[in-house]
Amino acid sequence: MATVNSVLGPLDTGQIGFTLSHEHVLVSSAGVPALFPEFLELPRRKEDIVKALTGAYAEGVRTIIDCSTIDLGRDVPLMVEVSKRSRVQIIACTGVWTQIPRAFNQATVDQFAAMFTREIQVGMQGTNVKAGAIKVANDEPHFRPEEINILRGAARAAKATGVPITTHSGHSWIVEKVGPMQVQIFEEEGLNLNQVYIGHSDSTKNMEYLTWLAKKGVWLGMDTLKGGAARPGTDGNPGNPDWEERTVILKKLMDAGFTNRLMLGHDWSTFSTNAQGERDVQKQKNNPDGYLFITRKVLPRLKQLGATDKDIHTVMVDNPRRFFENKK
16 A cells, blocks of 8 residues: 555555645744744634634545645645544645745746755655645746746655645636646656646636546646635635536536546635624635535535446545555
8 A cells, every 4th residue: 555645654555535625724934933923813713724624534534735835835744743633534635825935036946946855755844744645835826936946846855755736726717728838847857747637627617628627637627616705605806706606617527437536625724814793704704614615515416417436436535545545
């Protein structure tokens, strides 16, 4: 049996179970959790996170891939504690999101590769907790030089370690431009595309684009099914399909023969510094199900549309396992 790095140590891939492919326990900014815990009200928020994850575990969620990088305020000790207390297994990420620290502006491809590899093989944030995936991100169809270097560095670290890559590819029409550019760079680096997950692919209704991705051999991250909702049933980005439209698209992809290339997530966080005060209240009101929106809303709707229990097991259990085993 293959293993994957979880925040509590190596995990047999056969024990991953029902997995949410793109989540966050906390969203902030680089350094803030450690330097200004009072700003985040961390003691109270920690209890909220444990409660949310414990509830998710009680309804069958076994693993989340936490896609928080350093510029999203990744807090490794927090992940360790909430994983222990909730029993939900957390796979953490190395890598960089869109808020690239200025210190990295002149970093080379090989420097990025070395940094990501060290966090996979040695540990993160001065701990022995090792990353289980590499997160990269692009929000615009024009990649800056440092973004390209990060993508190439991620590809080289993935090749060296066997750890897969998960991406942020923007929202709305942008994903149709960004996804192919990410794929092209990974191909140029000679990376096996079975190690690549193109996140936020469900932000478009373009079936031609989605089937193109699947045929290229990447994993489709249908992972903004509820996360960060600014209004009920959406991901907060005007013009994007709502969750019911996304569920119909999921079923169309299944019917087209791509059930074995899909993974589902919310892009949900129990707390985000981007949604404080009234925005936080509204966010929670719009999605009271939190990490269980897929379980309670999306999967039942998929079954109404004709998906079988086997289909759902493939998407929620088998595909994440195969992703970490590098199996097609």
